[in-house]
Amino acid sequence: MSRPSPPIHRYAPSEHLVDLVDRYWIPVWSLTEPSTQSTLQHPVCLVVVSNTYARFHGVSRGRSSVTLEGDGWAVGTMLSPAAGRLLLGRSVAEVTDTWVELADLLLDATLVDDVRAAMHRDPHDPAAHLAAIAHLESWLATHLPVDASGLLVNHLVSWLADHPEVTRVDEVAREAGLSERSLQRLVEQRIGLSPKWLIQRRRLHDAVEALKAGRGTLAQVAADLGYADQAHFTHDFRSVTGMTPGDYLGDQPVRSPRG
Numbered sequence: 625m626s627r628p629s630p631p632i633h634r635y636a637p638s639e640h641l642v643d644l645v646d647r648y649w650i651p652v653w654s655l656t657e658p659s660t661q662s663t664l665q666h667p668v669c670l671v672v673v674s675n676t677y678a679r680f681h682g683v684s685r686g687r688s689s690v691t692l693e694g695d696g697w698a699v700g701t702m703l704s705p706a707a708g709r710l711l712l713g714r715s716v717a718e719v720t721d722t723w724v725e726l727a728d729l730l731l732d733a734t735l736v737d738d739v740r741a742a743m744h745r746d747p748h749d750p751a752a753h754l755a756a757i758a759h760l761e762s763w764l765a766t767h768l769p770v771d772a773s774g775l776l777v778n779h780l781v782s783w784l785a786d787h788p789e790v791t792r793v794d795e796v797a798r799e800a801g802l803s804e805r806s807l808q809r810l811v812e813q814r815i816g817l818s819p820k821w822l823i824q825r826r827r828l829h830d831a832v833e834a835l836k837a838g839r840g841t842l843a844q845v846a847a848d849l850g851y852a853d854q855a856h857f858t859h860d861f862r863s864v865t866g867m868t869p870g871d872y873l874g875d876q877p878v879r880s881p882r883g
């Protein structure tokens with residue numbers, strides 16, 4: 625059964641950080657019982673500072689979940705595909721399906737305290753959100769400029785999102801101007817998984833959006849995404865999420881009007 629979701633406030637990055645950051649999201653919750661939120665993560669790493677933890681998350685190859693309880697908040701940064709390796713300082717393949725303490729990546733140990741102090745005044749206040757984001761952006765800016773390989777992987781992920789007809793790795797390699805082997809190394813270093821996974825994740829995200837919007841039946845969505853039939857699509861979806869498409873949609877929370 626669908627359940628209410630806490631309000632989620634969303635903010636765009638400053639213009640000089642668009643090659644490093646996709647967006648910021650800030651959920652604020654007050655719950656009488658625990659609520660588990662599940663998502664299909666985009667092919668990017670995340671930085672999350674909450675009232676109880678601060679972590680750098682690698683990409684999750686399957687369905688990722690977080691359990692919210694009591695009163696709390698989080699300031700999330702959805703990075704660009706390029707950014708994970710720059711912040712981590714090594715291949716993000718080392719943190720696929722896991723996370724590291726943000727403190728391990730920081731030269732300035734006060735960042736997490738500064739974000740929490742900004743949010744402490746009133747977690748619902750947009751002014752507090754902007755103050756917290758400003759602290760994060762000061763740190764993120766120290767990782768500029770984005771290198772050429774990072775800009776290329778940013779382009780490829782964006783290009784894939786705009787070309788739903790692309791279903792083969794050789795098509796991505798051709799767009800990149802790389803051999804398939806070189807593309808494999810690039811995507812593994814920057815995203816932590818394979819080009820084949822990248823294509824599959826794009827297709828599953830497209831499917832979820834189409835089904836949420838009611839754009840056709842499951843069979844029609846499968847055909848639109850280039851699957852041979854509905855059974856192949858359902859198998860792919862279940863292998864990644866552990867759920868059928870229908871069960872996954874039914875498990876999604878209903879957003880608050882402020883979300």
